Amino acid sequence: MDVGSNAVRLVVVDAEDGVPLPVHTAKWKVRLSEEVGPSGAIPEDSVGQLVAAVSAAAGTARRWGSAEPLAFGTTVVRSAPNRLDVLRTISEATGVRLCTLPGEVEAELTFLGARRWMGWRAGPLALFDIGGGSLEVAFGRGRLPDYVASLPLGARRLTREFFEGEDPPSEQSVKELRRKVRHQLRDVAARIRWEGPRTAVATSRTFQQLARLGGAAPGRQGPFTARQLSRAELRHCRDRLAALPTAERALLPGVSAPRAAQSLAGAIVGHTAMKLTGVKTVTICPWAIREGVLLRHMEDGGAWWAEVSRQGAVAALGAQPVALRIAALQN
Numbered sequence: 001m002d003v004g005s006n007a008v009r010l011v012v013v014d015a016e017d018g019v020p021l022p023v024h025t026a027k028w029k030v031r032l033s034e035e036v037g038p039s040g041a042i043p044e045d046s047v048g049q050l051v052a053a054v055s056a057a058a059g060t061a062r063r064w065g066s067a068e069p070l071a072f073g074t075t076v077v078r079s080a081p082n083r084l085d086v087l088r089t090i091s092e093a094t095g096v097r098l099c100t101l102p103g104e105v106e107a108e109l110t111f112l113g114a115r116r117w118m119g120w121r122a123g124p125l126a127l128f129d130i131g132g133g134s135l136e137v138a139f140g141r142g143r144l145p146d147y148v149a150s151l152p153l154g155a156r157r158l159t160r161e162f163f164e165g166e167d168p169p170s171e172q173s174v175k176e177l178r179r180k181v182r183h184q185l186r187d188v189a190a191r192i193r194w195e196g197p198r199t200a201v202a203t204s205r206t207f208q209q210l211a212r213l214g215g216a217a218p219g220r221q222g223p224f225t226a227r228q229l230s231r232a233e234l235r236h237c238r239d240r241l242a243a244l245p246t247a248e249r250a251l252l253p254g255v256s257a258p259r260a261a262q263s264l265a266g267a268i269v270g271h272t273a274m275k276l277t278g279v280k281t282v283t284i285c286p287w288a289i290r291e292g293v294l295l296r297h298m299e300d301g302g303a304w305w306a307e308v309s310r311q312g313a314v315a316a317l318g319a320q321p322v323a324l325r326i327a328a329l330q331n
Contacts, residue, residue: 001054001057001058001061001069001070001071001072001096001098002072002074002289002290003030003050003053003054003071003072003073003074003077003098004032004073004074004076004131004132005032005033005074005075005076005131005132005133005154005156006029006030006031006032006033006132006258006259007027007028007029007030007053008027008028008030008050008053008054008057009025009026009027009290010024010025010026010027010057010060010061010069011024011025011290011291011294012024012025012060012061012064012066013294015294015298018298020291020294020295020298023064024060024064026057026060028052028053028056028057029053029258030046030049030050030053031258032046032050032076032077033076033132033156033262036076036080038160039081040079040080040081041080041081041082042076042077042080042082042083042086047085047086047089047090050086050090051089051090051093051094054071054090054094054096054098055093055094055096057069057096058094058095058096068096068097069096070293070294070297070305071096071097071098071099072098072099072100072101072293073087073098073099073100074100074101074106074131074132074133074289075103075131075132075133075134075154075157076132076133076156077098077100078100078101078102078103078133079133083100087099087100097309099308099309101308102150102311103134103136103150103151104148104149104150105308105311106129106134106136106150106289107127107129107136107137107138107145107148107149107150108138108144108145108148108292109289109292109293109296110127110129110136110138110203110288110289110292111125111127111138111140111144111145111148111292112143112144112292112295112296113203113285113287113288113289113290113291113292113295114127114201114203114285114287114288114292115140115142115143115144116287116291116295117285117286117287117291118199118201118283118285122198122199122201123141123197123198123199124139124140124141124195124196124197124198124199125139125140125141125197125198125199125200125201126138126139126192126195126197126199126200126201126277126279127139127145127200127201127202127203128200128201128202128203128207128270128273128274128282129202129203129204129207129288129289130153130154130155130202130204130206130207130266130269130270131154131155131204131206132154132155132156132157132262133152133154133156133157134150134151134152134153134154134157135150135151135152135153135154135269135273136148136149136150136151137149137150137151137188137192137273139191139192139195139197146195147191147192147195149188149191151184151185151188152184153181153184153185153269155206155259155262155263155265155266155269156262156265158177158180158181158262158265158268158269159261159262159264159265162174162176162177162180162265163177163261163264163265167245167246167261168242168243168244168245168246168264169242169264174242174264174268177265177268178268178272181268181269181272181273182272182276185272185273185276186276189273189276189277192277192278192279193276193277193278197279199283200274200277200279200281200282200283201282201283201284201285202229202270202282202283202284202285203284203285203286203287203288203289204288205259206259206262206263206266206270207229207266207270207282207284208227208254208284209254209255209256209259209263209266210229210234210237210254210263210266210267210270211227211228211229211254211284212253212254212255213237213240213241213252213253213254213255214229214230214233214234214236214237215233216228216229216254216284218253218254223286226283227283227284228281228282228283228284229281229282229284230280230281231271231274231275231279231280231281234267234270234271234274235271237267238264238267238268238271240252241255241263241264241267242264246260246261247260249261249263249264293305
């Protein structure tokens with residue numbers, strides 16, 4: 001169960017043969033990205049929506065005979081200053097123990113999902129994943145990455161920071177965003193260039209929609225249809241999106257209405273990342289963090305998830321005053 005910036009998603013899989021074969025998927029829209037203010041705190045009304053969505057997802061999982069869901073919240077939950085209250089409310093109301101994963105762990109798990117999908121023939125592998133609040137980058141030659149980075153370059157976060165009140169944004173705002181992305185990515189990009197990946201993959205809905213806009217096959221053709229996105233195509237998509245207001249972007253192939261506003265920021269981050277790392281083409285990979293969580297749980301057992309959940313709880317407590325940490329641990 002994945003609680004993200006736009007929806008709560010549930011994937012129920014048959015894992016008996018060592019491969020997470022999906023038997024049922026569902027999602028419940030929550031639109032946290034539209035409700036969370038500049039402070040990052042999740043409003044009370046949105047917490048109520050989360051409780052309803054998580055409860056519905058848990059009920060669906062039970063009807064399908066699933067064990068307790070491996071439930072986690074991504075950047076929008078992890079970054080919320082009131083995340084401890086949110087997690088406690090969800091647990092008390094639904095019985096679901098939602099944890100938050102550090103960005104580097106998200107990158108590691110997403111890499112594992114991509115590696116399993118692409119196979120060993122992909123060789124040294126670089127990964128890019130653009131979420132609502134962060135960009136994850138990873139590189140590795142084996143099952144798990146040798147290098148991971150999580151940067152505050154999510155499409156929703158940057159849209160709010162640079163394009164608030166501008167529709168379409170000014171050329172100056174676009175330039176300022178590109179300058180920030182280049183600065184934030186400088187060291188990470190140098191490492192990826194030095195590693196020299198043979199294959200580069202991109203995950204996340206942001207990259208999937210940009211690939212569709214660039215001419216890739218629609219999702220209805222299934223996950224086994226090959227999809228790629230070149231840097232030149234992405235630059236064209238970026239410039240096209242920059243010239244349009246949000247309402248007109250939503251009419252373009254692959255751009256959904258809920259993500260239209262943040263599509264430009266996503267394109268800027270994606271193109272800049274590819275340019276700075278020297279990557280000319282990425283393969284769009286349908287497996288990402290959810291599949292990575294499932295694979296790691298299947299291969300390493302329940303103790304692994306228990307430890308990850310514990311570390312996530314400790315990390316969440318780390319930013320709190322000492323008295324609050326003690327009270328939360330006692331609860």
